[in-house]
Amino acid sequence: MPGKLTLLLTATMFVVGCHLSAASQSGELAKNIGRVTINPSTGGKTPIPLGSELTIVNVFDGFSPGCPTGNRFETIERFNSLRPAGSTVLLIFSEKSFTTQDVENFKAILPMAESMVQGDIERLRPYLIDGKLLVVLYSHGRLVWQEKANVSEQQLLSELLNLVKTPRK
């Protein structure tokens, strides 16, 4: 009996520990997202602008078609064509990897020009997955969803679509 109790206690601690750890990681990420700045074309640096409901933010430290970053762009393009009203998409290109002119060229060549912006994403560098990271923020800046490693683009797209369909209070 004491053996079973110990086992139960250990299992409970493990589960609680995992949740606490995940929650604190997510909290750290949320804090760091708050410190990301973008460089609007009007000049200066501003925090991430939030939409009236959900803001889908993807940061890029690289961009290569056929690679994870290029595939992500295509996923967001697909999402963007389906997204319901109220959600906003923001694509932030790292100012360390992309010059202002690079981003202007991307705007001129690729779709979703209105969503593209250069910014300082250094605070998110530890969280990048294959040179990119997608997070979803609620209108007051709360982090409601974040990309995880080893998730296919198809799965990510369906999770995003489910997220925007879920009613929020």
Place this chain on the structure above:
Amino acid sequence: MSTILTITFTLVMQVISAIPDAQIKLKPVYLSSQQEAKLKLSAPAAMAVARSGNIYVFDDGNSRVVKLDSRGKFIAAFGRSGSGPDAIERAGLNDSIAVDENENVYVSDPATPKVLIFSSDGTFQRSFRVPFSMASIAVNSKREIFLTADTSRSTELIYVFSETGKFLRRFGERLIKSPGSLARNMNVAVAACDANDNLFVAFRAWPVIRKYSPDGKLLSENQFAIPEE
């Protein structure tokens, strides 16, 4: 391996044929001796010849450019692998080098993808990123940079940038206009400019050569029969 050797041999033969003095006996570059390690090329992918006669070989396997004089003598090697604006990733045997009238050297890196510009002595000047892979690069007398897009998107064939990397315009219908990987492969094309800044585009998978005016107007399109052996 044999493909790489064949391409290497073809390129070396092109280098040799570009040399004006037929009396000069050259050793094939890829067979250079141990003492000439600097000349050792690894999967050379493309070459360009400057007005001066200098020859620039894109040494893909070493992520560098090798500069030879008109007699084939080694002058310099520049470029590096790794990451950063001045780094060249392997170009995958693309037609990835061009030289302008001032002998600035332009390298397209389809992996990152970006265009790197070096002065003739190998000094890195700048690079700029592009949102598509490239199959070929060409430069006209105004130092406008022409890139043929290697993309599955249904878009134009040729993108033009200024020497400072500003996107200027795009033009040219794809052979296969629909998106997708088959269309991508069919539309891979190499480009070259003539002395009047006309642009020639040849498709790799189909025997078609087009000629465009400097402002992007299609002047001619010729389909060539492939002779039977």
